Amino acid sequence: MDQPNPSLSGGERVIHQPRPQRLQVEGLWHRFGGNGAPWILQGIDLQLQERELVGLLGPSGCGKTSLLRLIVGFDRPCRGRVLLDGQEVSSPTWLRPPERRNIGMVFQDDALFPHLSVWDNACFGLGPGQDRGRASWLLELVGLAGLEKRYPHELSGGQRQRLALARVLAPAPSLVLLDEPFSNLDVEVRLHLRSELPNVLSCCGATGLMVTHDPEEALAICDRVAVLNGGHLEQCAQPRQLVEAPTTGFVASFVLQANLLPAQRLDDQTVDTPLGMLRCPSGAPAIAPNAPLQVLLRPEQLQLKADDQGAGRVSCREFLGQVWLYRIQMDRFILKLRQPLGNALALHQPCVVTIDPAAELLLYPQRLPLVLV
Numbered sequence: 001m002d003q004p005n006p007s008l009s010g011g012e013r014v015i016h017q018p019r020p021q022r023l024q025v026e027g028l029w030h031r032f033g034g035n036g037a038p039w040i041l042q043g044i045d046l047q048l049q050e051r052e053l054v055g056l057l058g059p060s061g062c063g064k065t066s067l068l069r070l071i072v073g074f075d076r077p078c079r080g081r082v083l084l085d086g087q088e089v090s091s092p093t094w095l096r097p098p099e100r101r102n103i104g105m106v107f108q109d110d111a112l113f114p115h116l117s118v119w120d121n122a123c124f125g126l127g128p129g130q131d132r133g134r135a136s137w138l139l140e141l142v143g144l145a146g147l148e149k150r151y152p153h154e155l156s157g158g159q160r161q162r163l164a165l166a167r168v169l170a171p172a173p174s175l176v177l178l179d180e181p182f183s184n185l186d187v188e189v190r191l192h193l194r195s196e197l198p199n200v201l202s203c204c205g206a207t208g209l210m211v212t213h214d215p216e217e218a219l220a221i222c223d224r225v226a227v228l229n230g231g232h233l234e235q236c237a238q239p240r241q242l243v244e245a246p247t248t249g250f251v252a253s254f255v256l257q258a259n260l261l262p263a264q265r266l267d268d269q270t271v272d273t274p275l276g277m278l279r280c281p282s283g284a285p286a287i288a289p290n291a292p293l294q295v296l297l298r299p300e301q302l303q304l305k306a307d308d309q310g311a312g313r314v315s316c317r318e319f320l321g322q323v324w325l326y327r328i329q330m331d332r333f334i335l336k337l338r339q340p341l342g343n344a345l346a347l348h349q350p351c352v353v354t355i356d357p358a359a360e361l362l363l364y365p366q367r368l369p370l371v372l373v
Contacts, residue, residue: 021086022175022207023048023071028080030063030070040066042231044080048175053198053208054236055218058228059254064211067228068177071209072105073098085174104168104206106178110160112152112167119148121163125171138166141200158189165197169204176201178210182217194221215255219243227251249364252296259302259335263293263363270373271295271363274330275355277373284368294364299338301359304328306345310352314345328353 028044031037041063048054056064069075071082073089073096082090084103089096104125112121122135139145142162152160161181168176178197182190198221201208212218218225219239226236227250235247246252253260263271263278268286270279273295280287287293304326315334316327324344326337328351335353345351355361361370 019049019051021047022050022052022084023209024083024086025067025071026081026083028067028070028082029078030066030075031078039231041070041077044233046226046233046236048207048209050207051202051205052223053201053210053221055222055225056209056211056228057213057215057218057225057255059213062228063231064213064228065179068105068179068209068211071175072103072177073101102171102174104171104173104176106161106164106168106176106181108180108183110152110164112160112164114152116151117148118144118150118152118155118163121152122148122166122170124167127171130171134172135166135170138169138204139163141203142166142196156189157185158193161185161193165200169200169206172204173206176206176208178208180211180213183212197221215257219255225255227255229254246296247367249294249296252362252364256298257336258299259297260294260364261297261335262333263295265289265291265293271370274333275353278355278361278363278370279373280363280368280370285366287363287368288366291365295370296362296364297335297355297359299325299336301356301361302335302337303354303356304337304339304343304345305352305354306349307352308350310350312351312353314347314349314351317345317347 025044025046028041029039030041031039044067056067058064070077070090076092076095077090078092081088084101088094089101113124122139123132126132126135139148142165144159144162144166155163182194185193194217210222222239224236224238225242227234229250235242235251242251242255246255249260252258261273261275263273265287266272270277271287271293278295312328312330314326315329318325323338323340326339328335328337355372357372363370
C-alpha cells in the first residue's frame with residue numbers, strides 16, 4: 001500500500017509509477033544467409049527502462065554486435081520485433097531506417113572527423129535550428145571545455161572517446177548503444193571513463209545499452225547485465241543477483257570466473273567428482289537422473305598443496321597483489337584457484353587440489369546445494 005508523503009499537505013500520496021520502457025526486444029531470431037544457416041540470435045527478449053544502463057555481456061561470437069545492429073536498424077530480424085518507446089521499428093516485414101530511430105552509437109574507435117575541430121565534431125549531429133548550447137554543455141560535462149579549437153589528433157585517447165560520447169549525445173537521443181567503447185584505452189583511462197559514463201547518461205536523460213566482454217566492467221557500472229551465450233540470453237539481472245544467484249552454469253563460469261567440475265550422480269542425494277563425493281543437505285530435492293551435471297566451485301573454495309604424487313600440475317600462476325591466481329591442469333580440465341601469497345608453487349609443480357570443507361557449493365542445472373561427504 002502506498003504511504004502518505006509527510007512533506008505534502010492534505011495527506012496527498014505519491015504513487016511511484018514504473019519507468020516507461022524505452023526499448024523492447026521481443027522474440028528476436030536472426031541469422032545470416034537462407035534457411036539452413038546457423039542462428040546468430042535465438043529467441044531474445046530484452047527490455048530497457050527509461051534512464052537505465054544495461055550491459056550486454058558475453059564472449060566473442062555470442063551475438064552481441066548482431067543484436068546491436070538489429071536494434072539500430074542496420075539489419076532486419078528473421079523473427080520477432082524491436083520497439084522503441086512502444087512503437088515497432090523492426091520486424092521481418094518492416095524496418096524503420098536508422099536515421100529515424102533517435103539512437104546514438106559509440107564505437108570502439110572514436111570515429112571522429114579528423115578535419116573538424118572539437119567544437120565542430122560535437123555539433124556535427126545537430127540539425128538546422130537545434131540549440132548548440134547543448135554541445136557546449138556536453139563538452140563541459142565530459143571535461144573538454146576549453147579545448148573547442150583543437151583537432152582530434154591533438155587529443156589523448158581518453159579525450160577523443162569523451163568527444164565521441166559528447167557528439168552522440170548532442171542531438172539528445174533517447175537510446176545510446178555503446179559497442180565496447182573503452183576497449184582501446186589504457187587501464188587507468190578506461191577505469192576513469194567507465195566510472196563517469198552512468199552519470200553522463202543520467203544527466204542527459206538517456207538510456208544506454210553497452211556491449212562488453214569484460215564481466216568486471218559490466219558489473220561495476222550497469223543497472224542490469226544481460227548475459228549472452230551462443231545466441232541465447234542466459235540471464236538478465238542486477239549485478240548483485242548475477243553474482244549471488246547465477247541461473248546457469250555458463251553465467252556462473254563466465255561472470256564469476258568460477259570452475260565447473262563434471263559430476264556423476266550416485267543416488268538421489270550424492271554425486272561423485274574428480275575431487276571427491278558431494279551430497280545435498282537433508283530436505284533438498286532429489287538429483288535428477290540422466291542429466292549432465294556440473295558443480296560450481298569458486299576459485300576461493302579450493303585448497304592447494306604441493307605434492308610430488310599429486311594429479312595436478314601448475315600450468316599458470318599470476319600475482320594479483322594480495323593473492324596468487326593459479327590454473328591447475330588436472331586430467332582433462334583446468335581449475336582456477338586463489339591462494340594466499342604464502343602458498344607459492346612453481347610452474348609445472350605437481351600438486352593436490354581439494355575442496356574447502358566449509359564450502360557451500362551448487363549443482364547445476366538444478367542449482368542444488370552441495371557439501372563434502
